[in-house]
Amino acid sequence: MxxxxxxxxxxxxxxxxxxxxxxxxxxxxxxxxxxxxxxxxxxxxxxxxxxxxxxxxxxxxxxxxxxxxxxCPKCNRSARIAYKILTADNKKSKVRICAKCKELID
Ligand SMILES: [Zn+2]
The missing domain is CATH 2.30.30.30 (SH3 type barrels.)
Structure with missing residues (x-):
């Protein structure tokens, strides 16, 4: 989802x-x-x-x-959702980003 x-x-x-x-x-x-x-x-x-x-x-x-x-809560445009993998403390997590402004959504 x-x-x-x-x-x-x-x-x-x-x-x-x-x-x-x-x-x-x-x-x-x-x-x-x-x-x-x-x-x-x-x-x-x-x-x-x-x-x-x-x-x-x-x-x-x-x-x-x-x-x-x-x-998108950042650029206020309707946007496709893109995903990005973040690594913190050797743990990987998948986060959602705006396909237009590339800002983190989660
Ligand atoms: Zn955006």
Whole structure:
């Protein structure tokens, strides 16, 4: 999974194309993510007791991550994610960098 919870992304396809938001939840096994304010869907909640009203709850439905692009927090452009291997204390770690400005994202 190239995205992480909390990443700012831009929608590049579908009904919300061009909108921006923050990733709220990642569903790695389904290659989906839910994004704040994007792909809003209304869910009807039935009343659980008598005299209680049913409710409509609006929530962002998970969408395919191939429709999302990262918004770089450094240069503020939508960018491809590149990877870089860092070595510190003889430990190697893979970090994400912006393909445009080469700044570290993680
Ligand atoms: Zn950048």
């Amino acid at each position: 190239k995205f992480k919870k909390g990443d700012k992304v831009k929608v590049i396809a579908g009904k919300d194309r061009g909108k921006k938001g923050k990733i709220l939840q990642i569903y790695a096994e389904r290659n989906k993510a839910s994004v704040e304010g994007i792909n809003l869907t209304i869910k009807h909640v039935r009343p659980r007791k008598e005299n209680e009203k049913g409710q409509k709850i609006e929530f962002p439905a998970p969408m395919n991550i191939s429709n999302l692009m990262l918004l």
